[in-house]
Amino acid sequence: MATQNNFTSAVRSKRARRMTLAMAFILVSALILPTTGYLFPDLQLTAQAQQATGDANTRSDFWRVVREGGAGYSSVTGSATNLETNTLYNITGQNWRQIRNGLIANYGGWFLFLVLLAIIAFYSLRGRIELDQPESGVRVARWTFWERSLHWYTATLFIALSITGLSLLFGRVLLIPLLGPEGFSFWAGISINIHNTAGPFFAIGPLLMFIFWLRHNIPNATDVAWFFKGGGIVGRQHPSAGKANGGEKVWFWIVILLGLGAVCFSGFALIGWVQEYFGVEFTRAYAQLMHVVHAACALLWIAIFIGHVYIGTIGSAGSLDAMTKGHVSAEWAKQHHDIWYEEVKDADTQAQSGSTMEGETTA
Numbered sequence: 001m002a003t004q005n006n007f008t009s010a011v012r013s014k015r016a017r018r019m020t021l022a023m024a025f026i027l028v029s030a031l032i033l034p035t036t037g038y039l040f041p042d043l044q045l046t047a048q049a050q051q052a053t054g055d056a057n058t059r060s061d062f063w064r065v066v067r068e069g070g071a072g073y074s075s076v077t078g079s080a081t082n083l084e085t086n087t088l089y090n091i092t093g094q095n096w097r098q099i100r101n102g103l104i105a106n107y108g109g110w111f112l113f114l115v116l117l118a119i120i121a122f123y124s125l126r127g128r129i130e131l132d133q134p135e136s137g138v139r140v141a142r143w144t145f146w147e148r149s150l151h152w153y154t155a156t157l158f159i160a161l162s163i164t165g166l167s168l169l170f171g172r173v174l175l176i177p178l179l180g181p182e183g184f185s186f187w188a189g190i191s192i193n194i195h196n197t198a199g200p201f202f203a204i205g206p207l208l209m210f211i212f213w214l215r216h217n218i219p220n221a222t223d224v225a226w227f228f229k230g231g232g233i234v235g236r237q238h239p240s241a242g243k244a245n246g247g248e249k250v251w252f253w254i255v256i257l258l259g260l261g262a263v264c265f266s267g268f269a270l271i272g273w274v275q276e277y278f279g280v281e282f283t284r285a286y287a288q289l290m291h292v293v294h295a296a297c298a299l300l301w302i303a304i305f306i307g308h309v310y311i312g313t314i315g316s317a318g319s320l321d322a323m324t325k326g327h328v329s330a331e332w333a334k335q336h337h338d339i340w341y342e343e344v345k346d347a348d349t350q351a352q353s354g355s356t357m358e359g360e361t362t363a
Helices: 002-039 041-067 092-126 145-174 176-216 221-228 246-270 273-278 284-312 330-336 338-348
Strands: 139-141 327-329
Touching: 092 145, 092 284, 139 330, 139 338, 145 176, 145 284, 176 246, 221 246, 246 273, 246 284, 327 330, 330 338
Parallel strands: none
Antiparallel strands: 139 327
């Protein structure tokens, strides 16, 4: 009995030693094996490079499919023409952000700055266009009170929309350093409300201008000659012009086509009016396209507006009277709009020195 117990104890002791050696071997191997890379660095680098290449290829293939608009399950529903329906990953937001913050905000800001510089440089070289003859006091009615009211109504809302729109476009770069994040957030909220509210009311102005002033802004051969002679701005000649000269006609059609046709239309699309009344499906890609059109065309419009303001104020003596007083001097009319002056001088002039027109009739 004692012999059997001794044998069993010896067997158990051997098993315990074997298990102990096995655990020790596993532990030592676990500590040593990770360090073998230091013994064979070339092999380690090669393996890492192969793994990185494999991972990169896998990721590249995946994101290539994503950027190509590969189909996949999406919870976004809509018609088959909706690019977001069943799209695995919509990348239009990233593309729109790059266009908005890069192309439009960056280059658009520099464009406006260069326009201002160009006007300042031109004024420094050319100076103000003065009247060739001193004013005699004879005045000619040019715009009625109604027409002037329409002009200033449109101009006032245009300036308000320009300020709020530019604040939203350039605010993060220009206004946050001045107002701080909280101050800019407050102003941005106000700007959005003013912009979206004033926009539809503003569109009434260009629409009425088109109706009432179209007859004065039909291009003709006189306008071609006006441009070839520099419009009286470049050089010292004063080319002939009717009620509206070539430059004013260009501005009129910019207001109608670029302003009413592109800026106002895209603005209506962004606030949902186009979709509501014309049945256009409102998608993210559609909104992004309308925003790009709205911002780019508005920047171009603002730049041309700056030139319009310059010519109508400090750029030409006597021009501002037309839209502030409703009448201009006979000397200004003969110098800048001689054809129109010949048509109205007998009916709308008063020969007494210093007198002004009481009735504001239009040609």
